[in-house]
Amino acid sequence: MVEQDLRSTALEAVHQSLGAAFTDFAGWRMPVRYDSDLAEHRAVRESAGLFDLSHMGEIHLRGPQAAEALDNALAGRMSAMSVGRAKYSLLLTEDGGVIDDVITYRLAEDHFLVVANASNAEDDAAALTDRAQGFDVAVDDASDRTSLIAVQGPQSEQILLDALLSDGSGVDGPTAEDLTQMKYYRVAEATYRGETMLIARTGYTGEDGFELYVPNPLATSLWEQLTAAGGERLVPCGLACRDTLRLEAGMPLYGHELSRELHPAQSGMGRVVALKTKGDFVGRAGVEGADVAGRPVLVGLAAEGRRAARADAAVRDGQGREIGIVTSGALSPTLGHPIAMAYVDPASREIGTELVVDVRGKDLPVRVVEMPFYRRD
Structure with missing residues (x-):
């Protein structure tokens, strides 16, 4: 382009x-x-x-059934949110993959604002419009x-x-x-x-x-x-x-830690899927029917020195077997050492596990650590 x-x-x-x-x-x-x-x-x-x-997308839903429409469209229970509150949620595919992670604000009883990632704003607006069919609600993409x-x-x-x-x-x-x-x-x-x-x-x-x-x-x-x-x-x-x-704050970025091919449970986002507190919604059957037990899971990695792993770097275990891939990495300006997020085999997810990341052809010893890497006082 x-x-x-x-x-x-x-x-x-x-x-x-x-x-x-x-x-x-x-x-x-x-x-x-x-x-x-x-x-x-x-x-x-x-x-x-x-x-x-x-560049972010802003999509308004207005109407008597705006809450019900969003309960159907998103993984969270938006109808339980009071006016003046915001909620982080996921827009899922039918089979439980993540189309986008969004923040929804309830501006009035019948008015919600969904804020979408720039790369997904048009797809989100189209999906919300499609999923609002049959509900008394108007969808207005105000992004432009x-x-x-x-x-x-x-x-x-x-x-x-x-x-x-x-x-x-x-x-x-x-x-x-x-x-x-x-x-x-x-x-x-x-x-x-x-x-x-x-x-x-x-x-x-x-x-x-x-x-x-x-x-x-x-x-x-x-x-x-x-x-x-x-x-x-x-x-x-x-x-x-x-x-x-x-x-540093351990916040996922769509296209790195979240995608249509990854289920919420793999990234630790299973908690935002309201399986127990609401009825059917788009993606529910896919989430419930997916066997994610052996799939890669998202972990935090930390290292010493100044060399930082970058996205797509291979992660290996102590025996040299490739067991994952880095999704985001940098030399942390606040902490002064390299940090990364990576998807790894669940057998290597435990805190303290010693692994190796390939950084431009050289091995970088890393260990699995808790996220977020940084938390304000």
């Missing part, structure tokens, strides 16, 4: 003015970094980072109209208070108390410059943080407002540091 065919977010000009380096991500021209991957990563861990995530800006890090709450609740901010709705008391995986609706803005306490970095949804025409003004309020506390961040942040 040539560069002119890539889609751009509403913040393209902002990223160019900041000197961003760009990459092709799921058909989008996205900032991969502005300065240093390491500096951006550390900013999120120590202060706050500002991300453009407008919506921008998503995230503020992540320990200073994110104070930066939002400074940016959104000061005189002349253009924001009506939440109070300072509302924001400070908002718990993780909660969402609130506000008005920003006359348009609806959603403020969610969610993220993909392992830190406290917020994700803000606004119409595209307001993205630049919101970004600039957050930047001005954040000052030296807030650093623009690209997708490269987002990947190392989510890896």
